[in-house]
Amino acid sequence: MSLLKINDLKCHYLTDIDTVKAVDGISFEIEDGEILGIVGESGSGKTTVALGIMGLLPENTAISGEILYRDELISSLPESGMDRFRWKDIAIVFQNSLEVLNPVMKVGVQVTEPMIKHLDLSPYKARSKCADLFRTVGLDPKWVDSYPHQLSGGMRQRVLLAMALSCDPKLLILDEVTSALDAFTRKEIRDLLVDLQKKNGYTMLMISHDITFVSSVASRIAVMYSGRVVETGPVRDILVSPRHPYTRGLVHSTPDIFVYKDLWGIPGDVPAGNEFKGCPFSPRCTQKIDICSKASPVLMPVGGGREIACHRGGIAGLLEAKNLNFSYRLPDGEYLQAVDNVSLEVREGEVLAIVGQTGSGKSTLAHILANVIRPESGEVLFMDGNVSGGNYGNRFNGIQIVFQDPFSSTSNRFTVLDAVKEPLYINKIGSNGDRLQMVKNALELVRLPNTDNFLQKYCGELSGGQRQRVALARAMVMEPKLLIADEITSALDVSTSANVLRLLKGLQNRRGFAMIYISHDLSLTLKIADRIAVMDSGKIVETGNSHDVMLSPSDEYTKRLVGSRIGLCCHTH
Amino acid sequence: MVKDRNSFILRLLSTLFVILAINFFLPRMMPGDPFSTTSADEVGEEIIVMTEEQRLYYLNYYGLDRPLHEQFLGYMKNLMKGDLGRSIYYKMPVRDVIMLHLPWTVLIVVGATIISTISGVVLGTLSAKNRKKGSDRLMMMGMISFAEIPSFLLGLILLLVFSVHLRLFPLAGAVTPFADYNGPAEQAWDILYHASLPIVTLSLSQLTGVYLLTRNTLITVTTKDYIRTARAKGLGENTVWIRHALRNALLPVVTRTGFMIGIMMGGVVLVESVFSYPGIGMTLRSAVVGRDYPLIQGILLVIAVSILICNLLVDKIYGKLDPRVVI
Numbered sequence: 021m022s023l024l025k026i027n028d029l030k031c032h033y034l035t036d037i038d039t040v041k042a043v044d045g046i047s048f049e050i051e052d053g054e055i056l057g058i059v060g061e062s063g064s065g066k067t068t069v070a071l072g073i074m075g076l077l078p079e080n081t082a083i084s085g086e087i088l089y090r091d092e093l094i095s096s097l098p099e100s101g102m103d104r105f106r107w108k109d110i111a112i113v114f115q116n117s118l119e120v121l122n123p124v125m126k127v128g129v130q131v132t133e134p135m136i137k138h139l140d141l142s143p144y145k146a147r148s149k150c151a152d153l154f155r156t157v158g159l160d161p162k163w164v165d166s167y168p169h170q171l172s173g174g175m176r177q178r179v180l181l182a183m184a185l186s187c188d189p190k191l192l193i194l195d196e197v198t199s200a201l202d203a204f205t206r207k208e209i210r211d212l213l214v215d216l217q218k219k220n221g222y223t224m225l226m227i228s229h230d231i232t233f234v235s236s237v238a239s240r241i242a243v244m245y246s247g248r249v250v251e252t253g254p255v256r257d258i259l260v261s262p263r264h265p266y267t268r269g270l271v272h273s274t275p276d277i278f279v280y281k282d283l284w285g286i287p288g289d290v291p292a293g294n295e296f297k298g299c300p301f302s303p304r305c306t307q308k309i310d311i312c313s314k315a316s317p318v319l320m321p322v323g324g325g326r327e328i329a330c331h332r333g334g335i336a337g338l339l340e341a342k343n344l345n346f347s348y349r350l351p352d353g354e355y356l357q358a359v360d361n362v363s364l365e366v367r368e369g370e371v372l373a374i375v376g377q378t379g380s381g382k383s384t385l386a387h388i389l390a391n392v393i394r395p396e397s398g399e400v401l402f403m404d405g406n407v408s409g410g411n412y413g414n415r416f417n418g419i420q421i422v423f424q425d426p427f428s429s430t431s432n433r434f435t436v437l438d439a440v441k442e443p444l445y446i447n448k449i450g451s452n453g454d455r456l457q458m459v460k461n462a463l464e465l466v467r468l469p470n471t472d473n474f475l476q477k478y479c480g481e482l483s484g485g486q487r488q489r490v491a492l493a494r495a496m497v498m499e500p501k502l503l504i505a506d507e508i509t510s511a512l513d514v515s516t517s518a519n520v521l522r523l524l525k526g527l528q529n530r531r532g533f534a535m536i537y538i539s540h541d542l543s544l545t546l547k548i549a550d551r552i553a554v555m556d557s558g559k560i561v562e563t564g565n566s567h568d569v570m571l572s573p574s575d576e577y578t579k580r581l582v583g584s585r586i587g588l589c590c591h592t593h
Numbered sequence: 594m595v596k597d598r599n600s601f602i603l604r605l606l607s608t609l610f611v612i613l614a615i616n617f618f619l620p621r622m623m624p625g626d627p628f629s630t631t632s633a634d635e636v637g638e639e640i641i642v643m644t645e646e647q648r649l650y651y652l653n654y655y656g657l658d659r660p661l662h663e664q665f666l667g668y669m670k671n672l673m674k675g676d677l678g679r680s681i682y683y684k685m686p687v688r689d690v691i692m693l694h695l696p697w698t699v700l701i702v703v704g705a706t707i708i709s710t711i712s713g714v715v716l717g718t719l720s721a722k723n724r725k726k727g728s729d730r731l732m733m734m735g736m737i738s739f740a741e742i743p744s745f746l747l748g749l750i751l752l753l754v755f756s757v758h759l760r761l762f763p764l765a766g767a768v769t770p771f772a773d774y775n776g777p778a779e780q781a782w783d784i785l786y787h788a789s790l791p792i793v794t795l796s797l798s799q800l801t802g803v804y805l806l807t808r809n810t811l812i813t814v815t816t817k818d819y820i821r822t823a824r825a826k827g828l829g830e831n832t833v834w835i836r837h838a839l840r841n842a843l844l845p846v847v848t849r850t851g852f853m854i855g856i857m858m859g860g861v862v863l864v865e866s867v868f869s870y871p872g873i874g875m876t877l878r879s880a881v882v883g884r885d886y887p888l889i890q891g892i893l894l895v896i897a898v899s900i901l902i903c904n905l906l907v908d909k910i911y912g913k914l915d916p917r918v919v920i
Contacts, residue, residue: 074825099830106827114822122819122837124915134826167916183826
């Protein structure tokens, strides 16, 4: 028997103008002694769930579905019936705000109040228990007689916690308990919660947008988006390999998980209209297909205790390479195995970095993947092989590659217009007028001027950074699903390369294409990559989450690679 | 802290000085003087018209022919000694006249304050609890239209209905004339009996304000996070409403009560006249008619000082009720 079970709960706020579907059909269970975390951006309906369980939603809320506490239906109880469960069975720690505690009552009185009511304690006994509770949550009992405004935010949060614990609830709901706290207090509260759980075995429902905090306490996580659960599963699995594109976006925007990576949020916003029938995440999703904007997906089990709501079954694979081999014939007749039985996978919207020293076979691999050269054996499947015949390089929404050296990849004698237009011309895409507009759009994307004057410039007149951007525009004009960037910044100076890189990552984040970023520069790859594959003498020796690979490399070669970064004079390593 | 206190006292003194000056000059700016009264207060009262010679004599006798600033300085000097002057009409010290009538006014003002505050808060709470329901709308509409009736008119209606037609209450006075009481209980009853209608009239004139303030503040307060917290604790509707919501909603009501006493001190003049109730309101009216300068000054001063004291008290009480405020 689960302690709390929620069946298809819907909470719609009815206002005069429209209906806000704060919670739109969610179901989950909490087992006795379990800590379930609910994460999601603000406005995803997390707090509404908490208030719904407590029966505290405002009057203008249309509630449907069932909330069962120990198999007893509590969602349709009147106020007085709900009071039987409140605090003694289910208590909530509210988010600390200035007015969450009654401003004209001493905090001690507010903590003892429910004990006197529910446990029939005498005021004197309740007061001494209050002092104990204060000590439990790490607050000096001398504060019992102070008013809320005399306490700091962290202290108020502790009072709220003490208050929630006062009647020994079976289920403790924690709503954004750390969002307003500094790092130290946050850690203290976390340790306190873990401690309490160990000692008293509280069942907790922990609601927060702080995925790091939740994952450090909870055993299971439900990810909410726009009033629905899009993914659930064990904490570790979700953090390491998120399956829903939204979860991945959330994990990737968390600085605690990707320590070195630049912070890029999930572009776009939650759809506002009520009439929207499709998957709520589809406007922001990089892998949406037709059905995504027509029907909303349901939560389906995918094994390993995980469930996911996505029409595509989670983050889809984009490119799969199987057992690729390629060797060069050397002048002495020997063969150099440049690519040695390489298999790899690139998923929708992800940035995979391939790192390794010069001569490790990175560029050869890139050329094979981009269909520039053919492998001796093995195959490359783009979008599950649906796009076969090896022509995924010369079509719209296919694969594009940007090469290392802009001075040789763009002809000196081409004008900017001709250089960018070339793929359209070769592949006979669009009329001449269309092509000009597409070129202009592509130039705007890479932040180059799209004036006639600039379009008529010869590539030879441009600087290195500008020429690399022209090369980028030439790739972007084909609107690729996968962009392979082969050492694109190595020929540029530090500042220009930083600009090009930020531009590239910005484009990737905004337009949602996947990217293979090939580089020998570890520090740079850490800034943009989600996953890293390390290559050594034609083989991929290690693959993983970029910061795991960097912080705890397992392969000897990777360790050497990481160790060989030249530190600044003041760094010790 | 000391600096704050000093500036507070300075502010108080300057306020008092301005009030004194207005009290002094305003009556003297009215046409006429105490000895040229030609209108009678009541029908049938004998009108004594003095000769010019007599008038000048009395003006000289009371020092009213001296330059205004000299009179003002003299007034201030006497005031410092605690001397409010002598009433020209009553021929006795102003202080005694006031002491004679003030208790009646205090009785009905305090009574009205208590009644209007309590009933306003109760009705406001009921209304807020039934917000958006018929009973709330009806009560609100009734209260607002009721508030439009001026208090003297209301007093007249009450007087006509309850005293003239139903004969339930006395027509005038504060006590039964020439009554012989069997003990203080009976005396108290008689006083209360006479004070009822004036108190009710004054209360009703203030009721709507208290009611609306309570209702609206409560509605705002009930949307606050701490009410949600209290509700979550399962304390029961009554505790949530009374201990958590009302306790916070009463803060502005307390402030209002302070102002209300001031407003009532003004309104009491009309109400006392309607009921011929012998408080300082009615005394003030006859003093104005008779241009009894010292008495006007004295009464206005008492009213002003009592308003100041009320505001001070409210500040003090507010500080006790709201721990966030430091006075």
